[in-house]
Amino acid sequence: xxxxxxxxxxxxxxxxxxxxxxxxxxxxxxxxxxxxxxxxxxxxxxxxxxxxxxxxxxxxxxxxxxxxxxxxxxxxxxxxxxxxxxxxxxxxxxxxxxxxxxxxxxxxxxxxx
Amino acid sequence: xxxxxxxxxxxxxxxxxxxxxxxxxxxxxxxxxxxxxxxxxxxxxxxxxxxxxxxxxxxxxxxxxxxxxxxxxxxxxxxxxxxxxxxxxxxxxxxxxxxxxxxxxxxxxx
Numbered sequence: 001x002x003x004x005x006x007x008x009x010x011x012x013x014x015x016x017x018x019x020x021x022x023x024x025x026x027x028x029x030x031x032x033x034x035x036x037x038x039x040x041x042x043x044x045x046x047x048x049x050x051x052x053x054x055x056x057x058x059x060x061x062x063x064x065x066x067x068x069x070x071x072x073x074x075x076x077x078x079x080x081x082x083x084x085x086x087x088x089x090x091x092x093x094x095x096x097x098x099x100x101x102x103x104x105x106x107x108x109x110x111x112x113x
Numbered sequence: 114x115x116x117x118x119x120x121x122x123x124x125x126x127x128x129x130x131x132x133x134x135x136x137x138x139x140x141x142x143x144x145x146x147x148x149x150x151x152x153x154x155x156x157x158x159x160x161x162x163x164x165x166x167x168x169x170x171x172x173x174x175x176x177x178x179x180x181x182x183x184x185x186x187x188x189x190x191x192x193x194x195x196x197x198x199x200x201x202x203x204x205x206x207x208x209x210x211x212x213x214x215x216x217x218x219x220x221x222x223x
Contacts, residue, residue, distance in 0.1 A: 004155070042215040043156075043201065056210070091155055099143055102211055104155030 002026045006092050006105035014113055018080040021108045023092030024073055032075045033102070034060075034067055035091040043091075049075065082112045117214035119202050124220045131189040133217045135202030138183060142204040145178060146211065147187045150199045159200070160187070189219075197221045 005024040013019055025032045033048040047057035052069040060067065064083070069075045079086055089107040116138045125131045137145065143164055148156040162169045162176045162185070169176045175188040189196055199216040206212060 043213040045210070045212075048210065093155075099205065101146070101158045101161065102156075104148075104157070106153070106155045 002103075004092055004094050004103050004105035006090075006108050008108055009106065010109045010111075012111045012113065013082055015083055016081045017112075018078065019082045019086075019110060019112075021077045021090050021092075021110070023075040023077075023105060025075065025092070025094030026096075026103055027073070029094035029096050029103070030072075031055075031095050031098075032069060033093040033095075034075070034077050035093065036088045037091060037107070038088045046077070046090075079110075082110075084112045086110060087112050117202055117204055117212050119200075119214040119217045121215065122218050122220070124222065125192050127192060127194060127221055127223050129192055131187075131192045131196070131219055131221075133187045133189075133200050133202075133219065135185040135187075135214055136183055137185065137202070137204040137212075139204055139206035139212075140180070140183065142206055144205055145176075145185050146203040146205075147174075147176065147185075148201040148203060148213075150201065150216065152198075156201060192219075192221050194221050194223075 007022045031050045034046040036044045046060040047067040049069050066078045089109050091107045093102045093104045095102050119135045144161050146161040147159045149159045150156045162178050173190045177186045199218050201216045202214040203211045
């Protein structure tokens with residue numbers, strides 16, 4: 001059963017440190033999304049890529065967040081420097097074609113102290 | 114604008130039916146989706162309905178769509194404790210983007 005794989009599952013770090021989250025989309029899926037989930041804000045779309053090119057990153061704080069797809073099998077989300085308010089669960093999701101279902105990874109739970 | 118609204122909590126007794134409601138704003142959405150999230154996991158697609166349909170049934174799940182009122186509902190028949198989760202409604206106002214509601218937490222009690 002094909003899955004979206006995210007690493008690490010959990011990350012605890014101190015304020016000011018760099019955090020890198022990784023995602024392996026399902027093979028053949030050409031659109032990749034990054035979402036952030038918190039109790040207060042719910043599920044927020046941060047950025048998404050199609051065929052490795054960024055389509056929309058307007059949901060992402062530009063000063064500290066960056067998202068890239070170095071190749072078709074890896075998407076990364078970096079936070080530098082991290083802040084306590086970045087504590088959340090970060091989900092990666094991928095889809096094969098427009099209107100096809102979105103498949104989610106199990107998320108990276110980030111805690112910034 | 115793009116907005117999806119759901120009630121936050123629903124509590125039902127095991128064996129009863131659950132109905133989770135959702136309203137959305139963008140009438141151009143081609144599909145509307147229901148996702149389920151269990152603790153510690155990502156969102157899992159439960160079912161979806163094409164915008165030109167009124168109803169879709171899939172085993173214990175029934176989706177009703179009122180396009181005029183932009184209202185979507187998910188009915189779970191014979192609700193079980195394993196159905197306890199957060200249920201998200203989502204619309205796709207553009208072909209590559211899903212907008213999610215805040216999620217409805219379903220609690221099933223004996």
